[in-house]
Amino acid sequence: MPPLITQHDLENRIQDLLAAHDPGTTSRLDFLHARFDAGLAWLHYPPGLGGLGLPRGLQPAAEKAFAAAGAPDNEPQRIGIGLGMAAPTILGFGSDEQKQRWLRPLWCGEQVWCQLFSEPGAGSDLAALATRAVRDGEDWVVNGQKVWTSMAHEARWAILVARTDPDVPKHQGLTYFVLDMSAPGVEVRPLRQLTGEAEFNEVFLTDVRVPDSQRLGAVGEGWKVAQTTLMNERVAIGGGAAPRESGMIGVLASAWREQPEVRDPALHDRLLTLWVAAEAARLTAMRLSAQLAAGQPGPEGSAAKYAFASLNQQISSLELELLGEQGLRYDDWTMRRPETVSFVGRSPGYRYLRAKGNSIEGGTSEILLNIIAERVLGLPGEIRVDKDVAWKDLPR
Amino acid sequence: MSEALLYSEPEEELRAAVADLLADRAAWASVLARTESAEPYDTELWKTLGGGIGVAGLLVPEELGGAGASLREAAVVAEELGKAVAPVPFLGSLTATALLLAARESGNGTAALADDLLRRIAAGEQTAAVAIPFSRSPDTTYRGRVSVTPWPPREDPHEARLTGRVTSVADALPADVLLVPADGSIYVVRAADAQRTPVTTLDMTQVLCDIEFDDAPGQILAIGYAPLAQALLSAAAVLASEQLGLAEQCLKTTVEYVKTRHQFGRAVGSYQGLKHRLAQLWVQIAQARAVARYAVSSSGDEQVIAVAVAQAHCSAVAVQAAEECVQMHGGIGFTWEHPAHLYLKRAKSASIALGSPARHRRRLAELVDLPAS
Ligand SMILES: Cc1cc2nc3c(=O)[nH]c(=O)nc-3n(C[C@H](O)[C@H](O)[C@H](O)COP(=O)(O)OP(=O)(O)OC[C@H]3O[C@@H](n4cnc5c(N)ncnc54)[C@H](O)[C@@H]3O)c2cc1C
Numbered sequence: 001m002p003p004l005i006t007q008h009d010l011e012n013r014i015q016d017l018l019a020a021h022d023p024g025t026t027s028r029l030d031f032l033h034a035r036f037d038a039g040l041a042w043l044h045y046p047p048g049l050g051g052l053g054l055p056r057g058l059q060p061a062a063e064k065a066f067a068a069a070g071a072p073d074n075e076p077q078r079i080g081i082g083l084g085m086a087a088p089t090i091l092g093f094g095s096d097e098q099k100q101r102w103l104r105p106l107w108c109g110e111q112v113w114c115q116l117f118s119e120p121g122a123g124s125d126l127a128a129l130a131t132r133a134v135r136d137g138e139d140w141v142v143n144g145q146k147v148w149t150s151m152a153h154e155a156r157w158a159i160l161v162a163r164t165d166p167d168v169p170k171h172q173g174l175t176y177f178v179l180d181m182s183a184p185g186v187e188v189r190p191l192r193q194l195t196g197e198a199e200f201n202e203v204f205l206t207d208v209r210v211p212d213s214q215r216l217g218a219v220g221e222g223w224k225v226a227q228t229t230l231m232n233e234r235v236a237i238g239g240g241a242a243p244r245e246s247g248m249i250g251v252l253a254s255a256w257r258e259q260p261e262v263r264d265p266a267l268h269d270r271l272l273t274l275w276v277a278a279e280a281a282r283l284t285a286m287r288l289s290a291q292l293a294a295g296q297p298g299p300e301g302s303a304a305k306y307a308f309a310s311l312n313q314q315i316s317s318l319e320l321e322l323l324g325e326q327g328l329r330y331d332d333w334t335m336r337r338p339e340t341v342s343f344v345g346r347s348p349g350y351r352y353l354r355a356k357g358n359s360i361e362g363g364t365s366e367i368l369l370n371i372i373a374e375r376v377l378g379l380p381g382e383i384r385v386d387k388d389v390a391w392k393d394l395p396r
Numbered sequence: 397m398s399e400a401l402l403y404s405e406p407e408e409e410l411r412a413a414v415a416d417l418l419a420d421r422a423a424w425a426s427v428l429a430r431t432e433s434a435e436p437y438d439t440e441l442w443k444t445l446g447g448g449i450g451v452a453g454l455l456v457p458e459e460l461g462g463a464g465a466s467l468r469e470a471a472v473v474a475e476e477l478g479k480a481v482a483p484v485p486f487l488g489s490l491t492a493t494a495l496l497l498a499a500r501e502s503g504n505g506t507a508a509l510a511d512d513l514l515r516r517i518a519a520g521e522q523t524a525a526v527a528i529p530f531s532r533s534p535d536t537t538y539r540g541r542v543s544v545t546p547w548p549p550r551e552d553p554h555e556a557r558l559t560g561r562v563t564s565v566a567d568a569l570p571a572d573v574l575l576v577p578a579d580g581s582i583y584v585v586r587a588a589d590a591q592r593t594p595v596t597t598l599d600m601t602q603v604l605c606d607i608e609f610d611d612a613p614g615q616i617l618a619i620g621y622a623p624l625a626q627a628l629l630s631a632a633a634v635l636a637s638e639q640l641g642l643a644e645q646c647l648k649t650t651v652e653y654v655k656t657r658h659q660f661g662r663a664v665g666s667y668q669g670l671k672h673r674l675a676q677l678w679v680q681i682a683q684a685r686a687v688a689r690y691a692v693s694s695s696g697d698e699q700v701i702a703v704a705v706a707q708a709h710c711s712a713v714a715v716q717a718a719e720e721c722v723q724m725h726g727g728i729g730f731t732w733e734h735p736a737h738l739y740l741k742r743a744k745s746a747s748i749a750l751g752s753p754a755r756h757r758r759r760l761a762e763l764v765d766l767p768a769s
Pocket of ligand 1: 119120122125147149382664669723727
């Protein structure tokens, strides 16, 4: 048993760090390095990897203390996929060497990560994916096409699932890798989305060499590793302890408070219904993050992400209705390449449109409901025609 | 009355003509490409529709060179335009025409001026638009920010000068003539005498502009806003049909897609989670059709109720259909390269246009005597 660290100890450690590395005079990166090395980055990670093995529930208080001292943060909006998906997977399945190599620059925001999972033919049915990885000496040679890859244009590293054995049923022939996005043979093409900008991409992989030392988990265990990523992705999108009225509901509440002229008695009850729903989702997410020890989340993260998507859509839709004439306008359709993923940013029209992606990205709402129905409630699954057939024999 | 909820044979013929033209000239890819071009309106298409098929003069009496048709025919055209999210100033032109007709019948303005404009509209020589925010619902007593400047000596009692600003006006950009409500009367202003600035719109296929009047000469068309209210009522009735067409198209595209898209070795349309929602949408659309038909077939007090019902119902159905269309297409539905977003943007924008569903429900509360407290 490691010695218990109390809330009081934690506050002292934060103050010590701030005293030794005055945010006013220390460079941003030096400060983040020092914070990571002091175990004050992600508190629930193990000592030596940026954490202190503490409950996740302590994180918001620590963030608050750092923010109050004017300390720089790691710009989580820029590195969401790294923080929310790659890191927990590396933590769960990486070797010591891999953890040492990737986690520190990931958390400090020096390296952006992206997720090379979905393919044109394999979205909800991720296990059907066709990108091939073939062993060649100490390397794997990867060929295939990925799609909807958010932030691939900014990324240094990618988490990748590829097929290493086409002769076994689809879930068994997959292996999980970390791919260097600057390696020869990686081509990233922007894919514009309905908001006008291109946050996501198509990624073409042609004879890309991935050293075996960048494999996460055993050969053929890719599905299991990917499950960890997906479960964490859902918590990252829908979970997390946040203050009251953060996110979409906060924007709507401010619009109502600050613009009396848009208040419509016919919409008042709907506003409050959504306010209650947002508060319920917030408390559920808070409870979830308190329940999660350092371990990996289960299907309950799917519920949080489902609720998040549905709320974001309803709230942003009501905002436009409320704004009336202003809701007929849009800020800018110019095609751009954003550096961050923002659900709430920009204009009301943007929020409405971007929220449509929330029920698709990270597992569609339909798939999340299937997970709750089958894995939580134990209801019989859909009839599966493809489970025991070798992947290469599946109809395509 | 129940017969009126169906389509007549001439209506179906008109539909077929419009549908053929749109299939030929308004494929979604060209509609999308146009949204980012210097010419957001398809003027050529509008010329053929307006002049060739006679859509511009649909409501104009035969003695003024129009087709002498009713809102029912206009609604059929709107359904087809909704299916194609076509970038033509149909609704704005229809609103202006309805206003001119109402002004002509009210008999308190200058019928000759209205007649003259209607004749030009029917002949395809001119396009008119009403200078009012697109979000304005028919029920409200309109109070705009354009006023009539006292302009003595007044040689001609029919002439005035207008100053002020109107925002988010639909279809005024290609218009030659603006019908401007100001200080309780409606004036005709040459579009060239006002300054029009296009705005960036959520619905990229619906161009809006802000209009600035700076001592612009105007001729009085009608005293009082009764013709304006009637025109907005007609427009709202026809918009419900556009929403119906849009919803139908979304359902059609989605059903086709879920039949062919396979995941887990099955067509995704075989999953009950999707299947039931699509079936429900079909039920909603069947109701939208009845409601929209009724709105363009009724008259008098009954029409006021019918339009409020149609707007409250069809707005919601169109938005739901477009949202489901995006969702059931998965990632591809979220991209610019797929038409789903054109429908989503039109549906959401149309739900705000001419009054949001909440406004129409509130209006209904008065009309059917269900007060809030
Ligand atoms: C904004 C955005 C960002 C994204 N970022 C990334 C990323 O960074 N990396 C990455 O790998 N992927 C990313 N994706 C892709 C995303 O994970 C997939 O789009 C998603 O999993 C759905 O796959 P699909 O698009 O192939 O849709 P499909 O799987 O074809 O689904 C089509 C429709 O069928 C439904 N459906 C499918 N199966 C079932 C079933 N069994 N029961 C009921 N309904 C079903 C779906 O819910 C959906 O409505 C992103 C997507 C979006 C929209």
